[in-house]
Amino acid sequence: MKLKACIKSIGAYLPKNIVYNQDFETFLDTSDEWITRRTGIKQRFKADKDEQTSDLAYKAALVAIKRAKINIDDIDMIIVATLSPDYFAMPSTATLVAHKLGLKVSAFDISAACSGFIYMLELAKSLVESASKKNVLIIGAEKISSVLDYNDRSTCVLFGDGAAACVISAGYENEILDVQTATDGEYAKLLFTNRPKYSKDCTPISLKMQGNDVFKVAVNTLANEVKHILSKNNLSKDDITHFIPHQANLRIINYVKEKLELKDEQCCVCVDKYGNTSAASIPIAINELYESKKLKKGDLMLFDAFGGGFTWGSALAYFDGE
Structure with missing residues (x-):
């Protein structure tokens, strides 16, 4: 029977800091009513200054791996999608996540902005179904607060920080x-x-x-x-x-x-x-x-x-x- 790529688990991590719409009223010409009416957003999470994208990704990964009921050593590839990496250009955030997990496996980032999760899903599906990899960890992780202009009300009110991970594994039903x-x-x-x-x-x-x-x-x-x-x-x-x-x-x-x-x-x-x-x-x-x-x-x-x-x-x- 042909191997199929399956979403075996999901896990997420959100920073502890919550920024409400009213918080922007203290330094921007905006209001809770204006933000809610135009976007539907009421709040968002914001990482601490010393909390990096790889930290968010790592914590989400631990949850996803546990829920997949596999060992960390069973992961044989890590892909991270982000527009707010720890480092500009290199090293990849995925490399840092692999280190934090104690792994020396294939790891790389992709840059597809808000479509990143779907791009990772396409890659993981191909790798698993070709039997090249068995358990691919894909992580969408963002510390967008690090690349926002907080004088620009048209963008800074929209974005939040956070990470979520999936384990994509080989199976025979419930496929991607x-x-x-x-x-x-x-x-x-x-x-x-x-x-x-x-x-x-x-x-x-x-x-x-x-x-x-x-x-x-x-x-x-x-x-x-x-x-x-x-x-x-x-x-x-x-x-x-x-x-x-x-x-x-x-x-x-x-x-x-x-x-x-x-x-x-x-x-x-x-x-x-x-x-x-x-x-x-x-x-x-x-x-x-x-x-x-x-x-x-x-x-x-x-x-x-x-x-x-x-x-x-x-x-x-x-x-x-x-």
């Missing part, structure tokens, strides 16, 4: 059914993190976004992605147990939900609690379902994400965890 990803670099300047152009340039790295333009492209791309992957796999919206979109903005989520005529009970929405955690967004949402006991073994999940690049992707996967 399909993954599709794509990019369009034409829109790179609408959502990006800048970098100094010269060695003497002291410009800080920070996230930049043209929010209205991103919104217009995102809503149509996400809806079309979902329609395509369902049609490709001969499934209808009624076959989906959980629609788990990237938690960027409640207006985007509601637009896609209405476009696809999905029921409220099918849609996972937790952007109000965590804000936009970029690559960690979808796995944090999966963990939210799991810990609330709404996610069961054999449930069919539909993921959908859009991020800087532009990158986007969708995936269909059964949950194989306990």
Whole structure:
């Protein structure tokens, strides 16, 4: 029987500090009402100054490995998706996580912004199904607070810190059914993190976004992605147990939900609690379902994400965890 790649577990870690919308009122021309109405976000988590992305990732990984009921030594590859790594360019955050786990295995980062989890899922699926790897640990981890301009109210109120991890293992049922990803670099300047152009340039790295333009492209791309992957796999919206979109903005989520005529009970929405955690967004949402006991073994999940690049992707996967 052909090996299948399965999501064996989910685990997450959130920093202890919570930043509420009202906290921004003390230094920005904004309000709880304005943020909530435009985004649906009420709060977000923020890491301590001495807490790095790899720390968040490591703590999420420990939870996922324990829930997968395997030993740490059973992990034979680690992939981290992040736009806020510990170090610029190198070493990879995944390398640091491997060290913290006491492992000397293949480890690397990918850069796909908010679509990072789906990109990792595609990689892990291929590696496991080819029998190249047995247990791939994929982690979406972000300390986005480290790359935010807190004078820019259009971006700094949107994002939160956090991490979530999955163990992708070989199995024979409840597989990752399909993954599709794509990019369009034409829109790179609408959502990006800048970098100094010269060695003497002291410009800080920070996230930049043209929010209205991103919104217009995102809503149509996400809806079309979902329609395509369902049609490709001969499934209808009624076959989906959980629609788990990237938690960027409640207006985007509601637009896609209405476009696809999905029921409220099918849609996972937790952007109000965590804000936009970029690559960690979808796995944090999966963990939210799991810990609330709404996610069961054999449930069919539909993921959908859009991020800087532009990158986007969708995936269909059964949950194989306990």
